[in-house]
Amino acid sequence: MINVFENLPENTELEHFQDIVKSDAVRIERIVSHGQSSPEEGWYDQDEHEWVLVLSGYGVLEFDCGKLCQLKPGDCFLIEAGRKHRVVETSPKEATVWLAVFYR
């Protein structure tokens, strides 16, 4: 058993990605951000669907249609495969812990 709020990475200058479950069907990942955002030109364009849930802090997603989506703890959102998106903001004051479930 693990706790998603424990063993947060000490290095807050990087965003951290950790697989919790990895199988052929699904991958469940914890992402910990400390104010990071995606590079200006860097859009995620993924082959898999990604369902995200914010567990602490907050994050703001931008989609290539211009839509912004702010997620606070408990907010969740399905990013369908091929929907270009990036993270434009995460909380600078505390760890933003995301849970992401990737599947095809």
Place this chain on the structure above:
Amino acid sequence: MINVFENLPENTELEHFQDIVKSDAVRIERIVSHGQSSPEEGWYDQDEHEWVLVLSGYGVLEFDCGKLCQLKPGDCFLIEAGRKHRVVETSPKEATVWLAVFYR
């Protein structure tokens, strides 16, 4: 976008199950308990793997080997397919919100 802590069911006499994501590959479900436990004789014996995460309250799982596993917020656990288990306790004082990811 939905928030897993919002729109909690008003009827606290029943356990509530709500699909958040449902696809061929994966099903993500919110479960809200209010002190409920599984019936004494009722073991879950599932064809799918179930990864569970407690988001509020607490829950205690029992496995047919006798092992007990108490989950507080942030605790997560993978229940492999075919591993018989039941819920022996959930918080009587507040809603226990579980996230469950089912996959094969």
